[in-house]
Amino acid sequence: MxxxxxxxxxxxxxxxxxxxxxxxxxxxxxxxxxxxxxxxxxxxxxxxxxxxxxxxLGYDTDQPAITEELIASAQETVGYDKDKQNIVFAGNVNVGKSSLINALCNKGGNDDGAARVGSNQVTMGITRHEIPNHPEMLLYDIPGAGTQDVPAFQYYHDQMLYAFDTVVLVHDTTLTQADIRLLKMCILSNQKCLAVRTKSDGHIKNYEYDKECNNLEEARQIFLSEVRQDIERCQEQIAASWPDREVEVRDYVVSSRSVRSFMRQNASPRDAATAYIDELDFAFALSPTLVVNVDN
Ligand SMILES: Nc1nc2c(ncn2[C@@H]2O[C@H](COP(=O)(O)OP(=O)(O)OP(=O)(O)O)[C@@H](O)[C@H]2O)c(=O)[nH]1
Ligand SMILES: [Mg+2]
The missing domain is CATH 1.20.5 (Single alpha-helices involved in coiled-coils or other helix-helix interfaces)
Structure with a gap:
């Protein structure tokens, strides 16, 4: 077998x-x-x-869809220049939008053509500003969002933020829920956006008093460590809306005084309240052309 x-x-x-x-x-x-x-x-x-x-985000079906035609008509209204980087500064009232624009344009609040600044100088309409020697970009100052209750969708539409190449969300303390919603609105619209946390000089001085620090340097360190943690928390909150892709919005810590000093190509001040924090990175994010010739 x-x-x-x-x-x-x-x-x-x-x-x-x-x-x-x-x-x-x-x-x-x-x-x-x-x-x-x-x-x-x-x-x-x-x-x-x-x-x-x-x-x-407060989606409103009464608002027209953001079509190519709507964008083109908004760009005509705001004076968009297709040969330049058109950057709009948005955010709540009194956070320091106009001051930052003036700092970038190397202007004092009383100079000709400066953006109106101050708590009794609320920006009412859109104004365009040019940075000396940087004809490649245009900065747009717009009114603040008013209250926390204005839905992101409404502010985005009312101020025609979709018309611009870049939206800079200005804020002066933690990102509010309204700020976060506005950033999400930009991301949803596939628009370049970044956040900038200004008035760091004032915060550091307040920290010195509030936290009973021995000096400004100590206050600066505590402020920065708290702010970095807060930024991370806000970034996580934004990213949570897009679990299937990587989303990160940078948030730059600056003061308008230090931005002006930076734009004047001065070395970083020694004073712990106004020494540069993210001024260089912020300028680079707006346009790499702003940081050529800088060796701070
Ligand atoms: N300490 C300090 N104060 C600042 C800074 N930036 C702005 N401020 C003050 O904050 C106040 C409001 O500044 P604006 O630039 O007018 O704010 P805004 O966001 O344009 O205000 P609206 O146009 O009303 O929405 C002014 O009194 C500024 O002097 C900063 O970096 N440091
Ligand atoms: Mg203003």
Whole structure:
């Protein structure tokens, strides 16, 4: 019975044939169906997240959709220059938007063409500003959002923020929920945006008093460590709306005084309240051309 040892081999061969002709294609088909189901599930979840986000941002069906035509007409209204980087400074009232623009343009509040600054000098309409020797960019000053209750969607539409190349969200303490919603609105619109946390000089001086520090340097260190943690927390909150892709909004810590000093190509002040923090990175983020010739 020499063929008896061949039986297991034959069974194995048959099994292999079955496996290749029937079982494997079936398994592949099941796996493909599973992948398709998972991909539909992901699309459904992503659409649900988008709808929830629009609701959070105060989506208003009465507002026209942001079409190419709407963007073109808004650009004509605001005086957009297609040959330049058009950068708008947005945010709440009194946070320091106009002061930052003046600092970047190397102007004092009383100089000709300076943006109106101060608590009784609320910016009422859109104004355009040029940085001396930097004709490649235009800065736009706009009125503040008014109250925390203005939905991001409404501020974004009312101020035609979709018309600009870059939105700079200015704030002076932690990012408020309104600020975070505005940044999310920009991300949703695939628009370049960044945040800038200004008035650091005043905060550091306040910290020295509030935290009973021995000197300004100690106050600066405590301020910076708290601010960096806060920025991380806000970044996580923004990123949570897009779990399926990487989203990061940079938040630069500056003061308008130090930005002006930087723009005048001065070395960083020694004073701990006004010494540079993120001024160089902020200027670079606006345009790398602003930091050429700088060796601070
Ligand atoms: N200490 C300090 N004060 C600042 C700084 N930036 C702005 N301020 C003060 O904050 C106040 C408001 O500044 P503005 O630049 O007018 O603020 P804004 O965001 O343009 O205000 P609206 O146009 O009303 O929305 C002014 O009194 C400024 O002097 C800063 O970096 N440090
Ligand atoms: Mg202003």
């Amino acid at each position: 020499a063929w008896i040892p061949l039986i297991p081999g034959a069974v194995a061969g048959l099994w292999k044939g079955y496996e290749e002709i029937v079982a494997r294609p079936q398994r592949r088909a099941r796996e493909a169906q599973q992948r398709l189901r998972e991909s539909h599930e992901r699309e459904r979840e992503s659409e649900q997240r988008r709808i929830a986000l629009l609701k959070e």
